Amino acid sequence: MVSLIITLTYLLATVTFALPIDLLGLEENFPISLVTRQDGPTSRYTTVKNAAAAAGKTLNNGEWHYLRLCTPLNGQPPEDHVQEETGCKHFYIVVGQVIKERVFKKRKDFQGLMYHVRYNDDTRKWFWTSHTYIAYDFQEIVYGGKTTSRKASTARLDTLSTAWVDKWGSYCDLNEARCFGYYQYMASNL
Structure with missing residues (x-):
């Protein structure tokens, strides 16, 4: 039975790598070892670590942190003084935890949610939404601070977001009633 399993595994591997089409969507010269082995920190962790380092802070396993994420104007004219001062057209708050993945003991990650x-x-x-945080090169990120798991709980962040929308939901002309005001409100509660 064992020899049959080994033979079938070998046959499957041979057929997969001999096919003229690329089932995995990899480049022709892509090293196959990279598909199964992932060493080093994730891009999320590296992005957050760099933002923390710019603020003179370090990240430790298990800690909770929040950050301000910004979509830059990229040459577009600012609509108000906040955009003029910050160079950002939209703000988000990212709240998450530094973790060391158990499967890959040295692989560090930052897992969090992005609210806006x-x-x-x-x-x-106004309405609020949250998404899993993904690091994109076009976005700027600024370290906000350290927080606790209780303050960073999804239920609490959802409640705070709903409270902000209930207060500012029908306003659109006040600085407090914009995405930057939302970020400031959320950060003040972390």
Whole structure:
């Protein structure tokens, strides 16, 4: 039975790598070892670590942190003085934890959620949303601070976001009622 399993595994591997099409979507000269082995920190961890280092802070396993994420104007004219001062057209808050993955003992990661508000022109109200944080090169990130797991709990962040929308949901012309005001409100509660 063992020899049959070994033979079938070998046959499957041979057929997979001999196919003229690339089932995995890899480049032709892509080293196969990279598909199965992932060493070093994730891009999320590296991005957050660099932001923390710029603020003179370090990241330790198990700690919770928050950061300000910004989508830059990239040459677009600013719409208000906040955009003019910051160079950002949209702000997010990222809240997450530094972890060391158990499968790859040396692989560090930062797992968190990105919260932000958006204005719906049809309903003329703000709404909040959250997504898994993914590091993108085009976004700027600034270290906000360290927090606790209790303050960073998803239920608490959802409640804070709902409270902000309830207060500022129908305003769109005040600085407090914009995505930067939302970031400041959330950060002040962390």
